[in-house]
Amino acid sequence: MMLIAGTVPAKELPLTLTTARTEDESLVVDGQLIPCTQGTTATISAALATTSYLGRDAPQILLAGDIGQGKGSRQIYEYLIEHIAELSPEVLVLHYWLPDMRQTKRLCEAVNKCPRRPLMIADAASMYSAKAAGLASEFDIFTPDATEMAFLADPKVTHPAYINRHLFDTDITRTPRLAEAAYHDNSAAKLLLVKGAIDYIINDGNIVATITEPDIPALEAIGGTGDTITGLVAALAYAGLELAQAAIIAARANRSVGQLAKVTPATKVRQVIARYPDVFRENLYQRGSTWHWKE
């Protein structure tokens, strides 16, 4: 089972463990329509599109409403800490929530007591709290963008708002140096998928791939297109792909869908997600027991 946990901007949504389906560019969660926009809903929608194409079961989702005051976040932390061993997911994706170092530490301790350790993926503020708590190396995959990569490389800070201005004032080509610093300080997951004009796939400190084509700069402006990469890589890893290969395909798929959807900075992420099945049909194929991307 793949489990995606995170908050959604539906203040009244109680803590909910369920599966979701998509309908008219929204997610249907226990009969409630939640718009697919930036955040956890974009990740879930991308994961759903991918598992559906690959013929795998849909992800389980653990959601709670939270618009920044932390109540829903705390419910998710507590539920996971208490139930992660019995849930026993193969893949655990942690996404939007209020970063809390103490709760992240408790969660990592609970995960380490699981009979079978899940593949741990963090993006958004769950990645912030993992790094801030000094627990980044407990995770298998992080999916930072260029600024978040600078945050991982800055040993002093617990949120990207406080990163050193010299680290912010750099471009994506500095990623190898920043990644080296992050790995040195135990502030990186085992595999980093760094999103930007150049996508870097870095495994245990070694750059295993860079992806630059197709070049779709507008994707950076579209809220949620980083979240979709997390959903893609999680679903591909859940389907059994080796992690670096899953990351490479996720990065390529995101660029290709941007090209196919002819995105502009005004495009909405739901319009991007709607085109994933087309991109998969065109590029993703099965050979033997695994999946490949058409070169």
Add this chain to the structure above:
Amino acid sequence: MAFFRKKPSFAGDGLVLFMDVHDAMQAEKVLSRAGYLVKLVAPPPELRRGCDLAVAINLVEQPGIERVLKEKEVGYVRVTPLKAGTEGILEIVKITDFGDWTMVKAANMKLTFAKKSGVIVNTSGGGCPDIPQLHAELIDKPLTEAPRPRDVGFTLCALMLDRALEECLRLWRGDETE
């Protein structure tokens, strides 16, 4: 038999500093009542300003916490990260020209508007729980009519989105670069 409920342990990564002890104690009370997990602590000597009592906070909640303190008229000197050597909040922004659109990036947050209409077409980046809500509230609004993330958000991500909006407003109004 008496029952005692153990207060959850808390180790914040930020401090609110005060001039006098009364303000610190008042702040702890109003912030706890507002639902924030906080703790009275002695600030390290290098951060001490005024009194020798501070309130430890989860730094990511800084904007919401400062708003509560101002609403309740509790005086404080400033909020600071606990880790020694941390610089202040990132002030610089980056601007990307997309032809018909301009994107402004402040730390991890980006806001994009249409040059002709001044309408916000997208926000991206971040990861705190108020960001998807702000995304929904800002999209398709003219820059001049959009709610300020610093007023309606709660986290450092919201504060950075506000910085981006502030710069977009400056560009839209044609203010001179400093």
